[in-house]
Amino acid sequence: MAIEVRIPTILRxxxxxAKVVEGTGDTLGDLLADLDSRHAGLxxxxxxxxxxxxxFVNVYVNDEDVRFLGALDAKLSDGDSVTxxxxxxxxAFGFAAAAAIAQHGAATxxxxxxxxxxxxxxx
Amino acid sequence: MARYDSLLDACGGTPLVGLPRLSPAVPDGAPPVRLWAxxxxxxxxxxxxxxxxxxxxxxxxxxGRLRPGDTxxxxxxxxxxxxxxxxxxxxxxxxxxVMPENVSTERVQLLRMYGAExxxxxxxxxxxxxxxxxxxxxxxxxxxxxxxxxxNEANARAHYETTGPELLHDLPTITHFVAGLGTTGxxxxxxxxxREKVEGIQVVAAEPRYGELVYGLRNIDEGYVPELxxxxxxxxxxxVGTRDAVLxxxxxxxxxxxxxxxxxxxxxxxxxxxxxxxxxxxxxxxxAFVVADGGWKYLxxxxxxxxxxxxxxxxxxxxxA
Numbered sequence: 001m002a003i004e005v006r007i008p009t010i011l012r013x014x015x016x017x018a019k020v021v022e023g024t025g026d027t028l029g030d031l032l033a034d035l036d037s038r039h040a041g042l043x044x045x046x047x048x049x050x051x052x053x054x055x056f057v058n059v060y061v062n063d064e065d066v067r068f069l070g071a072l073d074a075k076l077s078d079g080d081s082v083t084x085x086x087x088x089x090x091x092a093f094g095f096a097a098a099a100a101i102a103q104h105g106a107a108t109x110x111x112x113x114x115x116x117x118x119x120x121x122x123x
Numbered sequence: 124m125a126r127y128d129s130l131l132d133a134c135g136g137t138p139l140v141g142l143p144r145l146s147p148a149v150p151d152g153a154p155p156v157r158l159w160a161x162x163x164x165x166x167x168x169x170x171x172x173x174x175x176x177x178x179x180x181x182x183x184x185x186x187g188r189l190r191p192g193d194t195x196x197x198x199x200x201x202x203x204x205x206x207x208x209x210x211x212x213x214x215x216x217x218x219x220x221v222m223p224e225n226v227s228t229e230r231v232q233l234l235r236m237y238g239a240e241x242x243x244x245x246x247x248x249x250x251x252x253x254x255x256x257x258x259x260x261x262x263x264x265x266x267x268x269x270x271x272x273x274x275n276e277a278n279a280r281a282h283y284e285t286t287g288p289e290l291l292h293d294l295p296t297i298t299h300f301v302a303g304l305g306t307t308g309x310x311x312x313x314x315x316x317x318r319e320k321v322e323g324i325q326v327v328a329a330e331p332r333y334g335e336l337v338y339g340l341r342n343i344d345e346g347y348v349p350e351l352x353x354x355x356x357x358x359x360x361x362x363v364g365t366r367d368a369v370l371x372x373x374x375x376x377x378x379x380x381x382x383x384x385x386x387x388x389x390x391x392x393x394x395x396x397x398x399x400x401x402x403x404x405x406x407x408x409x410x411a412f413v414v415a416d417g418g419w420k421y422l423x424x425x426x427x428x429x430x431x432x433x434x435x436x437x438x439x440x441x442x443x444a
Contacts, residue, residue, distance in 0.1 A: 009335055010342065045343055056346025058362070065330075065360035083362065085332070087346040 003031055003076055006083040014042040028059065029072035031082065046084065047072070056087045130167045131213055134177050135285045137165045139293040139411065144378045147395070147402045154407035156398050159294055160381060160414050161286070168202075168209045168237070170416035171286075175308050176206035178281035179270045180214055189268055191215045196267040198222070198257040201230070202416055203272050203306075208237035219267070221257045229420045274350035278308035279315075287316025290411055297321060298401075301394040301412040303386045304328040304360065307352040309413060314356040328360040329393035331368065331386060334439040361396065363389035369426055369434045371395070372418070376427075384416040385426065385438065 002022040007015050015021050021039065025031030036043035046057050052071070053059065059066045060083040066074040076082070127133040142158040149156055163171035183189040195211055197204060198221040211218040218239040222230075225246035234241055244256035261269065272278050286309065290297060300317055302309045314326035365385075372388030375381045394412040401408035418427065426434035 054343060055348065056343050060362045063332075063362050063364075065328075065362065067354060068357065068359045083332075085362070086343055087348050 002078065004081050005035065008085050010086055011042060011045055011084065014039045025076055027072065027076060028066055028074045031076055058085045058087050129213065131177060131210065133167055134173045136289065138162050139290065142379050147398050149402050153405055156401045156408040158394055158398055159409060159411040161290065161411055162414050164383065164414055164417035168205050170202035170206065171309060171413060172202040172206040174281040174285055175272060175278040176203060176210045178277040179272065179275050180210050182277035183268060183270060189216065194219060194267045196260060196269050204239060205233050205237060208234055208239035212238045221260060227423055229423060272306045272308065278306055279312035279351050282309050282312025283316045287313040291317065291320055294409055294411055296409045297324065297411050298408045299325040299327055299397050299410040301327040301329060301390055301410060303390050303413065303415055304330040307349050311351050311353060311356050318356065325358040325397065326356055327393055327397055328357050329390040330360060330362050331389050332362045332364045334365065361393040363392045365438050366431055366435045367392045369431060373427065381414060382418045383414045384418050384421050387414045
């Protein structure tokens with residue numbers, strides 16, 4: 001038995017187009033290292049140089065967000081299902097709204113705090 | 124209370140109803156595990172977004188950003204647009220919504236009925252085109268006011284000041300609060316309030332997991348997290364796929380007679396998960412979850428009937444929450 005990992009469209013260039021790959025590891029960090037040995041570069045898209053999960057990457061173990069299970073230290077067992085998804089708030093249109101604001105934030109008198117942060121997000 | 128000076132005053136104060144048939148059975152002598160539904164479809168326009176819309180408009184008025192006759196611009200295709208349209212009408216503003224041309228006819232009809240103007244962005248361009256359209260409109264009309272629900276603190280504050288206190292008043296024994304994660308306003312506001320008042324409260328997010336088309340970014344750096352989001356408010360976060368959301372939405376109406384939209388099905392799925400864990404661990408639990416809206420606006424999807432696989436196909440590529 002192994003751990004099944006679902007890969008989002010955006011990262012399938014690292015898996016030869018495969019939607020689902022298999023790996024092993026006692027923790028999420030171990031699993032990503034194992035995957036990187038066969039799908040070089042994948043880990044680098046998910047984990048920052050500082051060793052944390054990328055801000056815009058969400059990883060779920062059996063449908064639960066790993067950030068609440070210890071992040072890269074989250075424990076895994078054989079038969080677990082891991083899903084990787086890019087962060088898109090409220091779906092694509094939520095992202096659209098955010099990006100629109102980010103481009104035009106302060107000028108349209110959005111709460112200035114939100115506007116600055118949105119601009120930071122889009123850069 | 125049953126009498127209000129105006130429709131805006133009738134916002135909130137929604138019923139909390141027990142779900143005796145859907146709550147999991149516990150062994151004899153074990154502490155009770157109960158599910159409670161907060162019926163947010165009982166708000167003036169039929170969704171929880173009325174609370175945020177009202178608070179965001181009031182905050183903008185108090186800050187002097189909105190004056191009578193002003194135009195509000197919000198890129199939304201959903202409940203927030205409908206709520207803002209109602210509030211704008213009653214408070215004397217014009218509302219312009221930017222939305223893709225391929226949204227359901229119910230939404231277009233509802234927005235127009237409430238008096239909103241709609242600017243369509245081409246369906247073919249997807250979210251990127253919607254971005255471009257909204258940017259262009261904002262640049263052409265610098266005097267228009269964008270309330271921006273994803274980063275507007277009044278969105279979360281609406282729930283800190285109303286949803287949270289209502290829940291605690293009606294269910295002082297609450298152990299878990301479960302809601303959907305979109306703008307994150309409901310979870311941030313209600314979650315913060317309950318964390319201050321209830322020791323050990325679990326704040327649980329149910330996030331819709333859409334079909335692949337919806338995640339069509341060009342690269343990870345195009346991802347987005349709402350400015351309102353603060354992960355420390357949450358205890359757990361579940362991703363709920365279309366099939367589970369549809370299954371639970373149907374179960375809610377079949378078993379308890381509550382006709383809700385699909386985001387509520389996703390929320391119920393997470394609520395049942397924590398309820399069953401409590402049963403397994405022999406712990407008492409009062410799990411309150413949000414019924415975000417009714418099912419009326421989603422009937423045309425056809426996803427309330429037929430097989431689960433058909434329903435999943437019907438919702439594929441749609442923003443069903």
